[in-house]
Amino acid sequence: xxxxxxxxxxxxxxxxxxxxxxxxxxxxxxxxxxxxxxxxxxxxxxxxxxxxxxxxxxxxxxxxxxxxxxxxxxxxxxxxxxxxxxxxxxxxxxxxxxxxxxxxxxxxxxxxxxxxxxxxxxxxxxxxxxxxxxxxxxxxxxxxxxxxxxxxxxxxxxxxxxxxxxxxxxxxxxxxxxxxxxxxxxxxxxxxxxxxxxxxxxxxxxxxxxxxxxxxxxxxxxxxxxxxxxxxxxxxxxxxxxxxxxxxxxxxxxxxxxxxxxxxxxxxxxxxxxxxxxxxxxxxxxxxxxxxxxxxxxxxxxxxxxxxxxxxxxxxxxxxxxxxxxxxxxx
Numbered sequence: 218x219x220x221x222x223x224x225x226x227x228x229x230x231x232x233x234x235x236x237x238x239x240x241x242x243x244x245x246x247x248x249x250x251x252x253x254x255x256x257x258x259x260x261x262x263x264x265x266x267x268x269x270x271x272x273x274x275x276x277x278x279x280x281x282x283x284x285x286x287x288x289x290x291x292x293x294x295x296x297x298x299x300x301x302x303x304x305x306x307x308x309x310x311x312x313x314x315x316x317x318x319x320x321x322x323x324x325x326x327x328x329x330x331x332x333x334x335x336x337x338x339x340x341x342x343x344x345x346x347x348x349x350x351x352x353x354x355x356x357x358x359x360x361x362x363x364x365x366x367x368x369x370x371x372x373x374x375x376x377x378x379x380x381x382x383x384x385x386x387x388x389x390x391x392x393x394x395x396x397x398x399x400x401x402x403x404x405x406x407x408x409x410x411x412x413x414x415x416x417x418x419x420x421x422x423x424x425x426x427x428x429x430x431x432x433x434x435x436x437x438x439x440x441x442x443x444x445x446x447x448x449x450x451x452x453x454x455x456x457x458x459x460x461x462x463x464x465x466x467x468x469x470x471x472x473x474x475x476x477x478x479x480x481x482x483x484x485x486x487x488x489x490x491x492x493x494x495x496x497x498x499x500x501x502x503x504x505x506x507x508x509x510x511x512x513x514x515x516x517x518x519x520x521x522x523x524x525x526x527x528x529x530x531x532x533x534x535x536x537x538x539x540x541x542x543x544x545x546x547x548x
Contacts, residue, residue, distance in 0.1 A: 253509060256454060260450070264450040265517060267442045273293060274436075276296045278432055295315040300522065304482075321531065341477055355464050355468060391413060447471045470506070473493075485507065485510075
């Protein structure tokens, strides 16, 4: 492990420790425990099913973005390993881990997996914006000015417009851009051309109306299941939240920290509790809600990741050591 990685871990532990200390200082943990003790087991089982379905549709979208080259099970395993990595390992290492897992599967190259990840992030931001707007619309109390909404929409419109521009000028991009990228350190012209070719292949596939509809459909199904997971988990707490607050709280929590972007303990709780408590929701019940959500996410994501590691024959150490994967398709 390098000195940089050690300092990253130390920094993360300090941040998590500070967050936990603040919760202990400001939140009545005994009251939180009492709220958690009221959780209804049958609701938690249903919430778990919805979470797993959401992860399955999430993997389906990645498969579609890769032109159905990998199987659904391959993208499912890779995604789950990445999610678990983001929970356990600092600096969002899970994103690189899932690219390594899929790249070593021989279904796609590393550059194909990486370029599809870039496209996938665009759809994730779109879904997150929709969840945030929905949360504001139903009264979550999150401060979101019309300018912020328009700014987010403008960024997405410009991004998708840029995709169309790149697709229509494919030959020109491949002729000129690799040489420009090669001026950067540690980038070769051939490597840049392969990466751009894979990226443009993914963008071309997504830009087709039929494929775009499938990708959007899988995105909506995935996030619909994720919201169901958040809502049913909230219902599991019984009377913790009044009926008129449940929709707003569940949508607000989903927009702030969706299962598709998992984080470490402490950071997850702060990202959910602090903004929603600041707009008037009960901090004790919010803390219990965040704890329950994160426990379910950790149990299932780490459990599914262990299954994925067993199926792929990979180890966490091997993935972390592979910082410079080959760009050629394995033979």
